[in-house]
Amino acid sequence: MGARPDITAWRPRVEGIKEVFHARFADHAYPMHTHDAWTLLIVDEGMVRYDLDRQEHGAPSSVVTLLPPHVPHNGDAATPGGFRKRVLYLNTGEIDAELVGRAVDSPVLRDPWLRRRVHQLHRTLEHPGDELEAQSRLALVSDRLARHLRDEPDTPQVSDRRTAHALRELLDASFVEGLTLRDAAERLHAHHTHLVRAFSREFGMAPHQYVTGRRVDLARRLLLGGMPAPEVATSAGFYDQSHLSRHFRRVVGTSPGRYARTASAAY
Template identity: 85%
Template sequence: MGARPDITAWRPDVEGIDEVFHARFADHAYPMHTHDAWTLLIVDEGTVRYDLDRHEHGAPSSVVTLLPPHVPHNGGAATPGGFRKRVLYLSTTQIDADLVGRAVDRPVLRDPRLRHRVDQLHRTLERPGDELEAQSRLALVSEHLARHLRDETAAPRVPDRRVAFALRDLLDERFIEGLTLREAAERLHSHHTHLVRAFSREFGMAPHQYLTGRRVDLARRLLLGGMRAPEVAASAGFYDQSHFSRHFRRVVGTSPGHYARAGSEAVRRSSAPRTNAA
């Protein structure tokens, strides 16, 4: 009997991703099968070998692999000790169907920057409450994959300050309840990837970073006003207390509780009666 695999799978609340699948296999070999989604694979340990359209390929840890929907493939370890992988099953809306043939011919992408972006997307998807960040990262990854399949160079940087400022106004309006990238694109009549690029170029940060900053600013005011941290988390738009604490510490440099106590201590010192020196 083979070793029991270590598997985690879930469907995130991110449009365009049908499933996230993380697995560590010691001796499992996939038979020929298909998916109805694009399979975006990175390998963290070992090497995977697979057949796609009767051609053998390899997936070491340095590359990104993109397998098209409805095309049979198999897979298994090419190195002793098995392999550890992370997979995103992307909706067919993410990449044009007319690129399936090109993906069959060239499923391997040797691009360290893209590999890093896919890794960051996985890490974001593991954190509930960061859906806007995941949507932004997914938009850039999908765009990069499509460019690769079309043999295109990087998209030209076309300035669009108007849409960048319009998105900022929309984020200011909705920073507590939040919004999806698709909602923003529909409101502003612009492609969601263009929104992310235009905003990032204009303001030097991604839309999700701006949204988080607005929420943290509100949280600081509420904490100094005496509201308890669990109530602040909900009032400022954070998913839960853990989500709030993680982002607050990242931005402010300390925990919400310590920040609130420091504020209370400062109030006590300023209100204490002063004695004149003799």
């Protein structure tokens, strides 16, 4: 009997991603099958061998693999110890259907920037409450994938200051209840990828970083006013107290509880 696989799967609250799948297989071999989604794969340990459209390919840990929807493929370990992988199943609308043929011909993408950004996206998806960050990261990843398939250079774009400032106004008005990137794009009549790029170039931070900063600032005021940390978390727009604590420590350098106690000690 082979080693028991280690599998985690979930559906995030992020438009554009149908499923997240993390797995460690010692000896599992996938038969020929298809998906009704784009399969975005990175391998963390070992190497995967697979056939796609009657062509054999390999997925080592240094590359990003993109398998198109409805195209049969299989897969098994190409290394004795098996493999560990992370997969995102993206909605078919996330990448133009006209690029399916390009993905069949070139499913292996050797791009360290893209590999790092896909890894960061997975890390973000592991934390409920960071959906805006995940949306921002997904927008840049999807744009990079499409550029690869079209063989377009990743040339710098001119910043749209008006769009960036309009987005900041929307974020200021809704940072507690939250605003999805897609909703912002509809309101501003701009592509969501353009919003991320324009905002980042204008203000030196991504939209999700700006929202997190606004929420932490509000949390600080509420804590100093005597509100209990669990209530502060929901009042400032965080998913729960753990979500508040993680971001509060990152920004302020201490826990919400210790920060609140400093106010008590001052009187």
